Amino acid sequence: MAIMGRLSIRWLLGELPKLEAEGVIDSGVAERLRAYYADKTLGAGRRLVVAIFAVFGALLIGGGVILLLAHNWEAFGRGTRAAIALVPLVASQVLVGWVLIKKSGSTAWREGTATLLALTVAAAIALVDQTYHTGGDLESFLWRWSLLLAPLPWLLNSTAVAMLFLAALTWWAGAAKVEGSQILMMWPLAAAVIPHLIHVMRSDRRGLRAANLQWAIALFLCVAAGLGLENRVPGLWIVVYVGLFALMITVGAANHRGEEGLWRRPLEFVGITGSVILWLVLSFDEPWRNIGWKHIHTTERFHEVSSWVDVVLAVGLPLAAIVAMALLLDRGRHCLYLMWGLAVPLVAVVWPLTATTDSRWIGAIAFTVLLFVVGIATIAEGVRRQHLGVVNLGMFVVAMLVVVRFFDSGFGFILKGFAFILVGIGFLVANVVLSRSLRAAEKEAK
Amino acid sequence: MNRSLRLALFVVVALVQLAVAGGAIVKSELALRTGEAFRFRIQPVDPVDAFRGRYVAIRFAVERAPATDDLEVRSGETIYVPLDVDADGYAALGQAKTDRPRRSSYLRLRAGVVSPDEEGNRWVWVALPFRRYYMDEDRAPDAERAVWAGRRGQREASISVRVRNGVGVIEELYIDDVPIHQWLAENAQDR
Numbered sequence: 165m166a167i168m169g170r171l172s173i174r175w176l177l178g179e180l181p182k183l184e185a186e187g188v189i190d191s192g193v194a195e196r197l198r199a200y201y202a203d204k205t206l207g208a209g210r211r212l213v214v215a216i217f218a219v220f221g222a223l224l225i226g227g228g229v230i231l232l233l234a235h236n237w238e239a240f241g242r243g244t245r246a247a248i249a250l251v252p253l254v255a256s257q258v259l260v261g262w263v264l265i266k267k268s269g270s271t272a273w274r275e276g277t278a279t280l281l282a283l284t285v286a287a288a289i290a291l292v293d294q295t296y297h298t299g300g301d302l303e304s305f306l307w308r309w310s311l312l313l314a315p316l317p318w319l320l321n322s323t324a325v326a327m328l329f330l331a332a333l334t335w336w337a338g339a340a341k342v343e344g345s346q347i348l349m350m351w352p353l354a355a356a357v358i359p360h361l362i363h364v365m366r367s368d369r370r371g372l373r374a375a376n377l378q379w380a381i382a383l384f385l386c387v388a389a390g391l392g393l394e395n396r397v398p399g400l401w402i403v404v405y406v407g408l409f410a411l412m413i414t415v416g417a418a419n420h421r422g423e424e425g426l427w428r429r430p431l432e433f434v435g436i437t438g439s440v441i442l443w444l445v446l447s448f449d450e451p452w453r454n455i456g457w458k459h460i461h462t463t464e465r466f467h468e469v470s471s472w473v474d475v476v477l478a479v480g481l482p483l484a485a486i487v488a489m490a491l492l493l494d495r496g497r498h499c500l501y502l503m504w505g506l507a508v509p510l511v512a513v514v515w516p517l518t519a520t521t522d523s524r525w526i527g528a529i530a531f532t533v534l535l536f537v538v539g540i541a542t543i544a545e546g547v548r549r550q551h552l553g554v555v556n557l558g559m560f561v562v563a564m565l566v567v568v569r570f571f572d573s574g575f576g577f578i579l580k581g582f583a584f585i586l587v588g589i590g591f592l593v594a595n596v597v598l599s600r601s602l603r604a605a606e607k608e609a610k
Numbered sequence: 611m612n613r614s615l616r617l618a619l620f621v622v623v624a625l626v627q628l629a630v631a632g633g634a635i636v637k638s639e640l641a642l643r644t645g646e647a648f649r650f651r652i653q654p655v656d657p658v659d660a661f662r663g664r665y666v667a668i669r670f671a672v673e674r675a676p677a678t679d680d681l682e683v684r685s686g687e688t689i690y691v692p693l694d695v696d697a698d699g700y701a702a703l704g705q706a707k708t709d710r711p712r713r714s715s716y717l718r719l720r721a722g723v724v725s726p727d728e729e730g731n732r733w734v735w736v737a738l739p740f741r742r743y744y745m746d747e748d749r750a751p752d753a754e755r756a757v758w759a760g761r762r763g764q765r766e767a768s769i770s771v772r773v774r775n776g777v778g779v780i781e782e783l784y785i786d787d788v789p790i791h792q793w794l795a796e797n798a799q800d801r
Contacts, residue, residue: 296638
């Protein structure tokens with residue numbers, strides 16, 4: 165058992181009285197289960213704290229080494245500085261080797277020393293660059309660092325290094341994009357975290373490490389999808405992001421059991437937040453201007469392979485989202501998530517329609533309606549499940565839509581005024597209907 | 611995966627990490643110890659790199675090499691540019707080639723676009739690999755000011771570079787033909 169499966173254990177212990185009452189297990193089994201897990205969870209909290217402190221300690225020490233070296237000790241000769249560059253690297257390599265042999269069972273040791281190694285690698289290449297005035301710009305440094313980090317998450321079973329690696333890779337992609345370089349290599353290199361992801365999900369999918377890793381991956385994908393696009397066909401980003409967020413929501417929903425807090429549901433959190441922001445943007449007409457194959461860029465500035473990656477993402481992500489929804493989600497239990505997934509079929513119709521007709525209003529109106537419908541559906545679902553968080557999410561969506569439309573200069577004041585009054589009346593009517601049905605339900609329950 | 615296999619793989623990865631850092635040291639030391647010396651005229655500026663500290667950014671007045679009519683390169687491909695010395699004693703880029711020259715003083719560069727000038731001579735644009743001169747965090751801004759003053763025509767800034775088998779490494783930054791550290795020491799009272 166991994167040290168961080170405490171939530172699963174708490175859930176299991178919570179189920180025991182019910183299982184006992186319904187005769188699934190007898191009281192002896194229940195007692196033994198309680199005794200077994202009481203033993204296991206005893207040191208878990210302390211071990212978790214130690215691991216977190218180890219990682220932060222290593223981060224601070226490694227960062228300090230980098231800063232000390234960055235001062236540039238010109239008083240030392242070239243030879244001395246070259247040696248200084250390699251000493252912290254060799255020391256942390258030896259430390260990691262020792263942990264691999266003696267302490268591979270300790271998360272604190274593994275994560276701490278691996279983090280230190282990741283930073284001393286950076287320090288070593290940085291100091292060599294500095295000593296010899298070589299190595300080019302920041303982009304080249306970040307690329308070499310990412311390459312050297314790539315095998316470490318899996319090899320050392322370290323989530324902290326996986327997060328550092330994804331951060332370095334994203335930073336490189338951003339820097340390279342600014343310089344106008346190709347960043348196609350980002351995708352295969354990022355795949356280096358997959359073996360580690362599989363390992364963590366298998367050993368403890370509800371643990372803190374799994375949650376942290378999912379946060380890092382979710383945020384990486386959000387940024388990488390944007391940076392990675394060549395945008396040769398204008399507007400493909402719309403389809404890519406709608407698909408990506410729907411896929412995140414679906415996979416996140418299929419994975420969670422309902423007992424976890426928000427921090428342990430990164431995919432859902434990023435997917436839903438991203439969707440709300442994206443849909444609000446798409447509810448304006450501007451993003452829909454001049455999109456589609458009619459406006460394709462034909463200059464040779466665009467990279468051929470990279471342009472095809474755009475197409476693969478634009479077709480693949482929405483398809484993957486649809487397939488995932490069909491396979492992973494249950495129509496009864498996940499009906500709310502299926503509502504949020506509606507964006508995928510919607511964009512699959514609206515995007516080609518806009519591309520052929522060049523009419524910017526189709527998309528803007530479609531996404532305004534989508535925001536409204538999903539917002540209302542979320543409120544209704546929250547009321548039905550008596551879940552305040554879900555009600556608030558729905559209210560937030562509708563409120564944001566209202567604010568955005570109120571200040572939208574694309575419509576005339578008269579039209580906006582009438583629309584607001586109509587929607588307001590709708591809200592009041594819905595309110596009356598809802599409270600009546602709730603009261604009826606309460607009476608029935610009594 | 612068992613422990614010894616994981617350990618063996620880690621040793622390989624650790625050696626690669628060392629080889630990347632150590633290889634850069636060896637390559638640079640070889641160029642500095644045995645390479646031929648060239649002096650480049652520069653026009654620089656000064657920022658900070660979070661990882662590698664302060665440096666003087668280096669710009670060249672012209673970064674293009676003459677190209678023969680039969681030179682066929684696409685942007686991003688590798689070219690070899692021999693180094694010559696002009697009448698003032700500064701380095702000049704020779705005719706770009708797609709194959710490795712026999713002599714040792716050449717630079718291995720990435721080609722930019724090839725374009726003719728008004729007189730019809732073909733040039734291939736390149737980015738010289740000497741972009742930064744790292745310095746002590748306290749001294750870099752002073753060096754920067756000195757070099758900037760040079761840009762306004764009062765002082766000359768240049769770098770000396772050692773070149774060996776396509777690899778060039780910066781040796782020293784000069785202001786008015788005086789090494790930068792000496793120049794800063796001599797001019798300390800003026801500031």
